[in-house]
Amino acid sequence: MDTFGITVQKRASELEQMAEVLIIGEQLRLRLHEEKLIKDRRHHLKTYPNCFVAKEVIDWLIERKEASDRDTAIKLMQIMNDNSIIHHVCDEYKEFKDLKIFYRFRKDDGTLPLDQEVKVFMRGQRLYEKIMNSENTLLQAREEDSMKYERTFVASEFIDWLILEQEAKTRLEAEQLCRRLLEHAIIQHVANKRHFVDSERLYQFRLNFRRRRRVMELLNERSQRMVESHDSPFCLRKQSHDKSTSFLSVSPTKEIKIVSAVRRSSMSNSNSGGYFANSSTLSSSPPVVMCNPKSVLKRPVTLDELLAPGALYTRKTLTIVSDAVGWGFVVRGDKPCHIQAVDPSGPAAAAGMKICQFVVSVNGLSVLHCDFRTVSNLILTGPRTIVMEVMEELNS
Template sequence: MDSISLAVLKIATDREQKGEIDIIGDQLRLRLHEDKYIRDRRYHLRTYPNCFMAREVVDWLIDRKEAPDRPTAVQLMQKTMEHDIIHHSCDEYKDFKDSRRFYRFRKDDGTSQLDLEMMVFSRGQRLSEKVMNSDNSLLQAREEDGVKYERAFVATEMVTWLIQEQESKNRGDAEQLCRRLLEHAIIQHVSSKHHFVDGPLLYQFRLNFRRRRKIMELLIKRPQTVVESQDSPFCVRKQSHDKSASFNSVSPNSEVKVASAVRRSSMTSSSSSGYFSNSPALGNSPPVVLCNPRSVLKRPVTLDELLAPGAPYIRKTLTVVSDAVGWGFVVRGEKPCHIQAVDPTGPAASAGVKIRHFVVSVNGLNVLHCHFRAVSNLVLTGPRTIVMEVMEEVEP
């Protein structure tokens, strides 16, 4: 068997810490979008798109009990600047001040660097969501060397699944993909003894992308050793009867379920009714994983009302091709489902997808009678290019 070196373990640990920071930053971004703190703003007759005001976010952090006081809130936001998650709207300042300055998330204005490491991380995030949302038995309680592990998968079964899902062309490509995922702390051997090998060994997802992070975690100095995280069922650990170890959605409401993943790490939290994040090559947020806002519909619309003769709706056929992060939209509701949110910088927005569109079909399959979870699964398990028929209300 191919044993894993201490050097690879150390690199993976460092990348895991960076991945956690990226997830915290993206979950913060999605929550600020949900609460409408990120929006187009004007200053001296100039419009700055997708910005937030520093002072308002400091207030928000304190009101949400994410920070105990203003200096700590400023320190947290400074951390996001140091990790290149946010920047000043004009790149004039390199520090975060509790003032009326405008700042942006780099994922909102497309200035984040999509390097190989970020692409692998996004790809791993999408794959973990896809595995969780697919109806298969890939993740199970399994035993290796007399020890049982939760949510473990057999290496050879994962390789086969990647080929079946057209994520890899052949077994060699699938094995290399899994080795990259291990080196980037997305997966690991259950006892951290082996690198990824197309064989009978057991592996687990190391990161729980759906766990709701506290922003204060940015100030926690993480140990440099490879340790087991007891708050994530996707981290390597032995089987436990602790019910608190169940996999939880990022969403605060029990009705919300992740449909895909965070896009541009996701608008993803996305079991949060579904930020669809699929990524080709090495790269998906969805979703993200994100919080599900209240319905954007002006009023409830029944299926009979939608399909009634003379109803004020027109049909449109839209083709959405996922990029390295995903499709960039959220679906919610049932009979019919509707578009809850659209990433303004994503493929869906470019294809013409808008909020309050009702979803008629996905890749030729009528989904008017489906729940959003079924539509989510259809998107996640389908090709990277989706042809979606929608109905748009005609303004009087």
């Protein structure tokens, strides 16, 4: 890597850590609002709007398997506090207390410190969401210097889009904005060798802002963080109070392991059926990870066989609305992809998804010629509600 790449990477590591804290904090804030833990509360004849009780959130983190114990939960909230994501409503405590006292997200009371780095981050996130919510084809798989890269945009086309969307008035202003985004680790050159230039060069967003993070990721070192683009992460699920929501990919045998309700960056090998953990619950130490290369398919099925006239397959359309932590299924395979595992208590199962179904389209886009990484990324970067067309055997 040249001098430019080394310099950018060093700076990017620090900025990505800051970005992850902001994203995890915002996702936690939305989840707590959704579950009514954040609300107006009254104490000593005074009303405190949009606040939560520290002890209740510690209980919630443990119940939702976001923390293994109270000490870990306190550490997680302290990180939020240290990074000015939350604060005590009266700013009396610098340390997060596991007590019946009120805290508030700074975004809820308008006290989030908007320094230059946070402003650029929020601008980048807004642009990312704007692109993902539009119907344009800005992000595509492309080649540069004989290398293929996923979800790239051409610099000159991105500048055209910024001007069209009135995010910049001139090409020079748009280019300067993009250079700031690159300097703040929001975007990067695909090979990380060049600064941003109004050209035909390819760039990517470094962060997938829509990926569902777990609060426990705040304790991870950067080197241990999950690969954004190579995971099939839809198995992250809430766990019930009385029983495990881990699920089996096929009937139990000595070769089949229980799929833990945990996101795993190691679930990225297209030649395997995934890596699964034996433990159905989260403990203070990481679960043991073992390879399970066995596919749930009884035999390989080619695309030609699937689409042949008179083939014994039927098509179904499923509408799946994710909850706060995911959709509840795992995609595997290549041309065509298939459903490897389904959480029986998750949104996908409720919509009628089953193992061994083949994925035909996602939100109207045909994915029959895609591998599971591409399908995973398409779902992750799409809306919360996905419409999937699948094919299954008539006798299944």
